[in-house]
Amino acid sequence: MWFDGELVDPDDARVGLTTHALHYGSGVFEGIRAYATRDGAAVFRLADHLERMRKGAALLGIAFDAAIATDAILATLRANRQRDAYVRPLAWVGAGGFGLDVADHAQHLMVATTPTTVHLGGVRTRLGVSPWRRNPARSLPPLKLCGAYVNSILAKREAKSRGYDEALFVDDDGFVVECTGANVFAVSGDRIVAIEHADALPGITRDTLVALSGAECRAMSLAELRDADEVFVCGTAAEVAPIASLEGREYGAGPVARELAALYARVVRGDAAAPSAWLTAA
Numbered sequence: 001m002w003f004d005g006e007l008v009d010p011d012d013a014r015v016g017l018t019t020h021a022l023h024y025g026s027g028v029f030e031g032i033r034a035y036a037t038r039d040g041a042a043v044f045r046l047a048d049h050l051e052r053m054r055k056g057a058a059l060l061g062i063a064f065d066a067a068i069a070t071d072a073i074l075a076t077l078r079a080n081r082q083r084d085a086y087v088r089p090l091a092w093v094g095a096g097g098f099g100l101d102v103a104d105h106a107q108h109l110m111v112a113t114t115p116t117t118v119h120l121g122g123v124r125t126r127l128g129v130s131p132w133r134r135n136p137a138r139s140l141p142p143l144k145l146c147g148a149y150v151n152s153i154l155a156k157r158e159a160k161s162r163g164y165d166e167a168l169f170v171d172d173d174g175f176v177v178e179c180t181g182a183n184v185f186a187v188s189g190d191r192i193v194a195i196e197h198a199d200a201l202p203g204i205t206r207d208t209l210v211a212l213s214g215a216e217c218r219a220m221s222l223a224e225l226r227d228a229d230e231v232f233v234c235g236t237a238a239e240v241a242p243i244a245s246l247e248g249r250e251y252g253a254g255p256v257a258r259e260l261a262a263l264y265a266r267v268v269r270g271d272a273a274a275p276s277a278w279l280t281a282a
Helices: 020-024 046-060 066-079 146-161 204-213 222-227 255-268
Strands: 027-029 032-037 040-044 085-093 107-115 125-129 166-170 176-179 183-188 191-195 216-218 230-235 239-246 279-281
Touching (some): 020 085, 027 146, 040 066, 046 204, 176 183, 191 204, 204 230, 239 255
Parallel strands (some): 125 166, 125 239
Antiparallel strands (some): 032 040, 040 279, 085 107, 183 230
């Protein structure tokens, strides 16, 4: 892995027990994917991921250089000789006192890459509506801030305790927000809707699928989602995952999700037309 400027054995990387991020979640991360293409490994939409990470780092006062992070990611992929991989960059506030002030603490950056794992298992998923509410954007901006994901952990645990695979967040007015780590799409007839909500992460995979499908972006109530012909979710780790059921409401086989999943797979591997900036050679 890459840690503060050099490639190291993961067992040799150490952080102190007073690390601020360990106690308070004062860090920012991204989930990124590299894919095998005919021209070698390529990282999908790397610049977009790192720009989102920069925004989160700025809020926490963490110095973040996208060029350094890019070099670190590419170096780690090469060192691990990985083509299909999940990439996790993490910037965080380091050791110091136990107060909330992050000033004068050390700052760190790491990159780890692992063989690809698919969030939600790449199979049709059973959704449960969470009794928890998503962090409101007026309290926590919808970025990949480490501490914010305790909200997702609570929702996921509750959904699994009831036999579901994943949790769906809705707001107090009954509008769909997102899942614990994925954005939501609905299909009714020939209309594809990318569900939009101020509290939802501005997903890069979501943006990709909107560009590929021409989906309408708008808010949607839980009632309308239940009436949809087809529901699927998406994210860097999940890619395109069809939803089998929502609290007992069964959905169809998901032909639109299958078609989009196949197109997305071709795009990320350089086998379909897409903006050249979307693929960064490793």
